[in-house]
Amino acid sequence: MNVEYTDAPTAALEATTGDNMPCPYCGHLLPKEAERCDRCDWVRGATQTAEAKASDAVAVMFSIVPGLGHIYKGHILAGLLWMIGAIPVGIFVFLAAFASAGWGLGLFFFYLAAAMLHAYGIEDRVVPPKEDEGEEY
């Protein structure tokens, strides 16, 4: 990005390069391995273990419908792609089910499992409550 910043809050944008990272709550620059923020009440455990694990589980549950788990995590584009991808996969599975007297239906579970795994492993974008700008619409 070639935008010139004068008095804009640059902390969150410049932070990813060096040994620093921005505080997920307030954007204050912290050492990369910082356990807490000295400006606000952020602590590492709050965003990276408990909350992420919970949303991972929910994302997997939503992935019963491929893509829903991604949308839940804020990856709207990825979620839509998974949903669109389910259509040809679904048609193929439907035909395969005819050809194999029902066994082909099992193929769809592979797609579901892939969607669930991806939704589980994908980075959670909705944890920091303040940067919900919906830039993927």
Ligand SMILES: [Zn+2]
């Ligand atoms: Zn902070």
